[in-house]
Amino acid sequence: MKKKSTAKKVLLTILGVLLALVIVLVGTVYAVWHDEITTLLSFQQVTQRDESHKDGSVYVLNVSGGYHFDEFLAQGGASNDTELISFITNSITKGIIPMSIKTSEIACSAFTADTADGDRVFGRNYDFHETNTVIVYTNPGNGRHASYSTVDLQFLGLDSTKDVTTFGQKILTLAAPFAPLDGVNDAGVACGIFMSYQGGEKVAATNQQTDKPDLTSTTMLRMILDYADSVEEAVELVEKYDLHDSAKTSFHYMIADSTGKSAILEWVSDSSDDDADGANRHLNVIWNDADPLSGATDWQMITNFIITPDYYTADANKPGLDRYELLRDRLAELNGVVADEEAAMGLLDAVSRRDWGNPGDSNSLTIHSAVYNLTDKTVLWVGNEHYGEEGYTFRFSLNK
Structure with missing residues (x-):
């Protein structure tokens, strides 16, 4: 009996030690990754894939914590995608799980x-081929703004033709705050990123080389959402950085705020003919009250060609001119006033891509349409051109 009692005590001691180790391990994991764990638990699918309409799935994600963006800026940002991926991997997964960012x-x-x-x-349309998207809410605190933004999940290294189901796939969504395509913050500042097709036959990325710190395309947009109180402040922030466009592509941006600015x-370089070297480009800001193409001072529009005067020698060289002209003409008819957010969404429907007639164009689908109310700080969001359809239309508010 005595031997059995002793063996039992030894077994109980071992089990106790193992339990304590498990508790310590779980506690350590939670202490290190509690924001990331909370974020992953919020990831949720809100619309289903529909191959017949070429719809990808739509998800929502509520990001907990500050996602290390302050540290990213403090260490000088990143001058290319490789540097950005390295920072995200080391900061978010502590180097254990490789992350990905691309555009x-x-x-x-x-x-x-x-x-x-x-x-x-x-109002903003995002046009591409079939892909999955996630609507991202962030509220980092510490003087930074809360915001809603939209992210294309294939730019985080996820397969655009499959749903996000495994834990390993979901971990990649932790990089979402670093890859917004458009969004609005709780100061009423909205921003979007748009392809600009610069460089001639072979698109050349902007790649400024001064002594300023560096930002990639989507991290510049994230900085605007997190820190800008107005369009003017957004421009001031941008002027402090060199831009390095991602994935050998070129982009321009539109920013707006609740004041009407x-x-x-x-x-850009001086003209499209000498714009093949992205290192030679400089920032040009076209304000709505001095836009040479819009025909107005109270509203503005953008598609995929450069607005800067004298950049092109012919209209035939302007990608997206047909969509630009439709928006310009409709807004002129309305004197820049739409009835409400649904009417603004109707304008986005008018330039949506499934019915536009663009054979051979890889960007033949409108993946999402968003109307950001900069006064009320609200979002009206529609996926995959299902305008007016319940189950595909979502509303969000930053008045929390």
Whole structure:
């Protein structure tokens, strides 16, 4: 009996030690990754894939914590995708799980307008091929703004033709705050990124080489959402950095705020003929009250060609001119005033891509349409051109 009692005590001691080790291990994992764990638990699918309509799935993600963006800026940002991926991997997964960030050639359209009630809105279409998207909410605190943004999940290294189901796939979504394509913050500042097809036959990425710190395409947009209180402040922030466009592509931006101000930000050389070297580009800001193409001072629009005067020698060289002209003409007819957010969404429907007639164009689908109310700080979001359809239309508010 005595031997059995002793063996039992030894076994209980071993089990106790193992339990204590498990508790310590779980506690350590939670202490190191509690924000990341909370974020992953929020990941949720809200619409299903539909191959017949070429719809990818749509998800939502509520990001916990500050996602290390302060540290990213403090260490000088990143001058290329490799540096960005290295920072994300080391900061978020502590180097254990490799992460991914990339972008590609995308089409898009956007505009600003007023509603009949006097609210300022920013409408944006994201055009591409079939892919999955995630609507991302961030609220990092410490003087930074809360925001909603949209991320294309294939740019995080996820297969655009399959749903996100495994834990390993979901971990990659932790990089989502570093890859927004458009969004709005709780100061009423909205921003979108748009392909600009610069460099001639072979698109050349902007790749400034001064002594300023560095940002890639989507991290510049994240900085605007997190820190800008107005369009003017957004421009001031951008001017402090060199831009390095991702994935050998070129982009321009449109930013707007609740006061009615907006601006298009472009990095250009003197003309399209000498714009093949992205290192030679400089920032040009086209404010809404001095936009040479919009035909107005109170509203503005953008697609995929450079707005800067005298950049092109012919209209035939302007990608997306047809969508730009439709938006310009419709807004002129309305004197820049739409009835409400749904009417603004109707304008986005008018330039959506499934029915546009673009054979051979890889960006033949509108993946999402968003109307950001900069006055009320709300979002009206529609996936895959299902305008007015319940189950595909979502509303969010930053008035929390």
